[in-house]
Amino acid sequence: MxxxxxxxxxxxxxxxxxxxxxxxxxxxxxxxxxxxxxxxxxxxxxxxxxxxxxxxxxxxxxxxxxxxxxxxxxxxxxxxxxxxxxxxxxxxxxxxxxxxxxxxxxxxxxxxxxxxxxxxxxxxxxxRGNWDLPLAYRKDDYFGKFTWAFDNMRNELKQSKERELETIESNKLVISTLSHDIKTPVATIRAYAEVLGKKLHAHDDHCRQYADIIVQKADEIAKRTDDLFVHAISMMNRLDVQLEPITLAKKLREILSLYEFSGLELSYEDEPWPEGQVAVDPFRFEQVVENIMRNAEKYAPGPLDINMYQTADSISIVFRDYGPGIADRDIPFIFDKFYRGVDVRAIEGAGLGLYIVHELMHKMKGRVDLVNLPDGLKITLIFPK
Structure with a gap:
């Protein structure tokens, strides 16, 4: 009252x-x-x-x-x-x-x-964050100085918030610029390492192994750079998503074919998969699938079951691994940026994989569901028709 x-x-x-x-x-x-x-x-x-x-x-x-x-x-x-x-x-x-x-x-x-x-x-x-509404100051008010002090505090908070936002935007721009610029030298290093490995003599096993490690680490840097770039432009609200109708099963087969010799133990039935079309960004969809598969390779080495099914209004892709799953205390924060579970902090990573999956699915008007199982983890990508 x-x-x-x-x-x-x-x-x-x-x-x-x-x-x-x-x-x-x-x-x-x-x-x-x-x-x-x-x-x-x-x-x-x-x-x-x-x-x-x-x-x-x-x-x-x-x-x-x-x-x-x-x-x-x-x-x-x-x-x-x-x-x-x-x-x-x-x-x-x-x-x-x-x-x-x-x-x-x-x-x-x-x-x-x-x-x-x-x-x-x-x-x-x-x-509520309304910093622009001033507090009226009246000379005949017994609390005039008190009122002035509050309004002065508002101005200081407003300026501090503006400086903070400017700093955040500047950091986002720096991250996006650097992550984009790093791609070129990393790609060059990888290309030279591949050429060097091919030109080494067959008996130079150690040198060839070193070249392969350089290529492998260059790929890891490129993937991390892509993650940072996606995160940065997403935070700047400039994440470009071009939706177009595609056959999801066909695109998924193309992506999985790239992982046949990656060391991942993929298990999936090619037929019958639903051949219906949904509106997605093919490039962003590939990023989503790659992030999930990289997470499975890193945190749950072993079989990875992949399946598809459809309902009257959606097509879903299910990834099911047989790893340790995710600790219950980490579930509420698993889609937060840079968050890493307590049990996996010893494993190298940036904590952006599932965050990027969640953001890209949201941009493509889909959603991602995550369920802990007694013997693994199930991730479901749901795309509306």
Whole structure:
């Protein structure tokens, strides 16, 4: 309840109490006056009856005086129970008292309660992130300096937030630029390492092995760079997704064929897979599948079952591994960027794989479901038709 409503409620309660008290006292006063006048009239009437029985002249004179007093008492009684004008005159002090009460309560609200009410609304706006709404400063306000201090705090917070956002945007731009620029030298290193490995003599096994390691590490750097680049442009809201209708099963077969000699133990039935089309970005879809398969290769070495099925309104791809799964305490944060489970921190990684999967699926209007199994993990990609 606002301070204004509280003041109105207090004013009404006090007004009713004062009115009841005033009217009660007035009623008692009038009743007492009328009772005294009636008692006197009764006494005079009794005295008049006695004097009427006295035949002396003095008795008649006393009787006339008693009649005059009775008439006076009657007039007093009429005056005490007068008409509307007299009633309004009697209510005038009550009206003045209520008016003074209203002015007093308005003063209390205007000078003391309203500034706190404005500060409360100001604090709520700050909590909602509205930094542009100033707090009015009034010279006649008893809390003027206090109000000025709060508004000054708002300006400082606003400037601090703007600097923070500028820094974040700058960092995103740096990450996206560097991750993009790193691709070229890494690709060059990989190409030269491949050529070097092919030109080495057959008996130079160690040198050939070193060249293969260079190629392998160059591939890892390229993948990490791609992840950072996707993360950076996603945070900048510049992640480009071009949806087009494709046959999902055909595209998935093309991607899986690249992993036949990768060391992954893939297990999937090529038929019957649903041949329906869905709207996806082919390049981003390939990134999603690659991230899931790289995670399986890193954290759950062993068989990886892949299957597809469709419903009336969607086509789903299921990846099921037989690794240790994900700890229950890590499940709520598994799609957060840079988050890595406690049990897998010894394994090299950046914590961006499932985050990128989640972001890309969202951009392609799909979703990803993750279920822990007793003997592994199941990830389902769901694409609407």
């Amino acid at each position: 606002s301070a204004k409503k509280r003041v109105i409620r207090i004013g009404i309660i006090w007004g009713v109490l004062i009115s009841i008290l005033y009217l009660s006292l007035g009623f008692v006063s009038n009743y007492s006056a009328q009772s005294r006048a009636a008692n006197r009239a009764v006494l005079e009437i009794n005295a008049l009856r006695q004097l009427m029985g006295d035949e002396r002249l003095e008795g008649f004179e006393e009787a006339h005086k008693s009649l005059d007093r009775v008439e006076q008492f009657v007039q007093t009684f009429r005056h005490s129970s007068g008409g509307l004008t007299d009633f309004l005159i009697e209510l005038l002090p009550l009206v003045l008292i209520l008016l003074v009460l209203a002015v007093f309560l308005f003063f209390i609200y205007r000078k003391f309660l309203k500034p706190f009410e404005e500060l409360e609304g100001f604090a709520e706006n700050l909590a």
